[in-house]
Amino acid sequence: MEQERADLESQTMFYNNINNHAPVTLKFKDVVYKMKSKKGKAEEKVILKQVSGIAKAGEMLAMLGPSGSGKTTLLTALGGRLGSDSGHQILRGTITYNDHPFSNGINTRLGFVTQHDLLYPHLTVTETLVFTALLRLPNTLSKHHKVAQAQALISHLGLSKCKDSVIARISGGERKRVSIGEELVVNPSLLFVDEPTSGLDSTTAQAIVSTLCEVASVGRRTVVMTIHQPSPRMYDMFCKVLLLCEGSPLFFGKGCDALTYFSTIGYAPNLGINPSDFLLDLANGTYGNGIYTDECYEDHASLKQKLISAYKNNLEAQVKELVNEEMSERDRSELGTIFEERGSGERWPTSWFEQFSVLLKRGVKERKHDSFSALKIAQVLLVAFLSGLFWYKSHILHLQDQIGLIFFIVGFWSFLPLHQAIFTFPQERMMLKKERCCGMYRLSSYFFSKIVADLPMELILPTIFLFISYFLAGLKPNVLNFLYTLFTLLLNVLVCQGLGLALGAIIMDPQSANTLGSVVMLSFLLVSGYYVQHVPSFIGWIKYLSIIYYTFKLFVGSQYEVGDTYPCSEGQCSVVEFPAIKQMGLHLKGQVVAALALVIMLIGYRLVAYFALMRIGVTKKLV
Numbered sequence: 001m002e003q004e005r006a007d008l009e010s011q012t013m014f015y016n017n018i019n020n021h022a023p024v025t026l027k028f029k030d031v032v033y034k035m036k037s038k039k040g041k042a043e044e045k046v047i048l049k050q051v052s053g054i055a056k057a058g059e060m061l062a063m064l065g066p067s068g069s070g071k072t073t074l075l076t077a078l079g080g081r082l083g084s085d086s087g088h089q090i091l092r093g094t095i096t097y098n099d100h101p102f103s104n105g106i107n108t109r110l111g112f113v114t115q116h117d118l119l120y121p122h123l124t125v126t127e128t129l130v131f132t133a134l135l136r137l138p139n140t141l142s143k144h145h146k147v148a149q150a151q152a153l154i155s156h157l158g159l160s161k162c163k164d165s166v167i168a169r170i171s172g173g174e175r176k177r178v179s180i181g182e183e184l185v186v187n188p189s190l191l192f193v194d195e196p197t198s199g200l201d202s203t204t205a206q207a208i209v210s211t212l213c214e215v216a217s218v219g220r221r222t223v224v225m226t227i228h229q230p231s232p233r234m235y236d237m238f239c240k241v242l243l244l245c246e247g248s249p250l251f252f253g254k255g256c257d258a259l260t261y262f263s264t265i266g267y268a269p270n271l272g273i274n275p276s277d278f279l280l281d282l283a284n285g286t287y288g289n290g291i292y293t294d295e296c297y298e299d300h301a302s303l304k305q306k307l308i309s310a311y312k313n314n315l316e317a318q319v320k321e322l323v324n325e326e327m328s329e330r331d332r333s334e335l336g337t338i339f340e341e342r343g344s345g346e347r348w349p350t351s352w353f354e355q356f357s358v359l360l361k362r363g364v365k366e367r368k369h370d371s372f373s374a375l376k377i378a379q380v381l382l383v384a385f386l387s388g389l390f391w392y393k394s395h396i397l398h399l400q401d402q403i404g405l406i407f408f409i410v411g412f413w414s415f416l417p418l419h420q421a422i423f424t425f426p427q428e429r430m431m432l433k434k435e436r437c438c439g440m441y442r443l444s445s446y447f448f449s450k451i452v453a454d455l456p457m458e459l460i461l462p463t464i465f466l467f468i469s470y471f472l473a474g475l476k477p478n479v480l481n482f483l484y485t486l487f488t489l490l491l492n493v494l495v496c497q498g499l500g501l502a503l504g505a506i507i508m509d510p511q512s513a514n515t516l517g518s519v520v521m522l523s524f525l526l527v528s529g530y531y532v533q534h535v536p537s538f539i540g541w542i543k544y545l546s547i548i549y550y551t552f553k554l555f556v557g558s559q560y561e562v563g564d565t566y567p568c569s570e571g572q573c574s575v576v577e578f579p580a581i582k583q584m585g586l587h588l589k590g591q592v593v594a595a596l597a598l599v600i601m602l603i604g605y606r607l608v609a610y611f612a613l614m615r616i617g618v619t620k621k622l623v
Helices: 002-018 071-078 125-136 143-156 172-184 203-217 256-262 274-285 300-314 318-325 331-342 351-373 374-390 395-423 424-437 443-473 481-507 510-526 539-544 548-557 579-584 588-613
Strands: 028-038 044-055 059-062 089-097 110-115 188-193 222-226 241-243 248-256 566-567 571-574
Touching: 028 071, 028 274, 028 318, 044 059, 044 071, 044 222, 044 248, 044 318, 059 071, 059 203, 071 089, 071 188, 071 222, 089 241, 110 172, 125 143, 125 172, 125 351, 143 172, 143 443, 172 188, 172 203, 172 331, 172 539, 188 203, 203 222, 203 571, 203 579, 222 424, 241 256, 241 274, 248 274, 248 300, 256 274, 274 300, 300 318, 331 571, 351 443, 374 395, 374 443, 395 481, 395 510, 395 579, 424 443, 424 481, 424 588, 443 481, 443 588, 481 510, 481 548, 481 588, 510 539, 510 548, 548 579, 548 588
Parallel strands: 059 222, 059 241, 110 188, 188 222
Antiparallel strands: 028 044, 028 089, 241 248, 566 571
């Protein structure tokens, strides 16, 4: 036991010394948050109604209230995740950190743990925390120190037993500890935690809150959390409590003073009741009606209004007086120096290349499980062997069959990468938003790492597919012809992937994007020159936008030349006169134009995806 205590003390000293740590006093006064209806300004919903409070270094502030009371909205606003005056959303009031407004520098010293754990399921606990440390800790620390800090956190948070387990295989409590560890890795001065006990059993929930209490008291950090219904043991850990009801405050002060306050205004709890149960009953308007007293109310709204009025008459002035109390010049200047230096200097903790390298390594580790899943490999191999066997030893005598095989390959490797790429950004939207909000990396480094990480995984399977089907089907057994065909196939895969990335980034709804992608690709398929060779001019222009049209043209050029012939009723006929080939053309100029069109699409679709992602994942203050 003594050894464990000694280890804990040494780890705490490690965290306090590894970064410059400044205590933070959080103040918020008359915070109002409104959402206007998109249909018109007449409809307006007020979510927060003049909420005030203060939390000092070493304190843990718990925000209680029923679902829909505005707890998470207030926490998000205090964490700088809500912009002011953003279209249909209006945030009013004053929020300061040691009397300083929110800034990029302050944002780097904040930790924000969301209610739902946003973690990559195929990374281990150690990999998750190490990658976070490498991305979020500044260049002033060596890689060795960053890794050491992540490993110390693993021990400190009690994750040693599962440190080599992937996230998908650990318990809910362990996942929550990993989420908290991701924020503690930067030694934050202020930690926001949204519903840390949600979905956990009482013992695990108690351990999580105890950890947060220790983070606040031992590390002199300011911890602000939302919590729905804590146990009595958890409630006793709260330094301060803010009780909300439909966006309005009912109580703010020390947790131990809450029951006394409500007793003095006529609402006494039963002996032995869980304090949080009593407070939630009040916030829900169910104090009367025989629960605590024989007094009955016609509806819950009357009790809620009485409690809101009581707060305004008895507590509001005192709370605002605490908020208005000026800090010492020493504390204010200390925080200002640390935060302003970080905010006015280098905005990002690491260089672009370092971000790219870490994100690339993380992306490969995470996505290889999906890209090389047994089901996907089996699918590609099965289709490759079937197509090779159906067209087994096809040769120039079966020209129509060979063209059918070529078109099948083009179609198969147009739809498959498209539908896979559509899910890339929608699945990572919340993760991207979370990491970008805390200033972890540039969007460009994330985007390029994603593209590069996908290259080997997207290109290996089509290469294997072509090796199998090409020679089984008896296509031209020439190295140059094979390489030409392979280049065309891989270019087509990358272009279709780019289209999928763009659709997914623009729509951000996988189902809708998938439907639109299918319609677009089917349109490209129909005008490609195989099914309909005489498309009406009023709609035929679509072929010049068609990926499949240009790919089919290059595929045909990879297998046939102008001087080739095939058997026909007249003896030997030129392949140039065969309807499907005539439609495509075999001239070099047409091949160059087709390749150039695909290269333009390759770049263009990815640019569209990048600009679409720019609207995701940053607060207004970080733009």
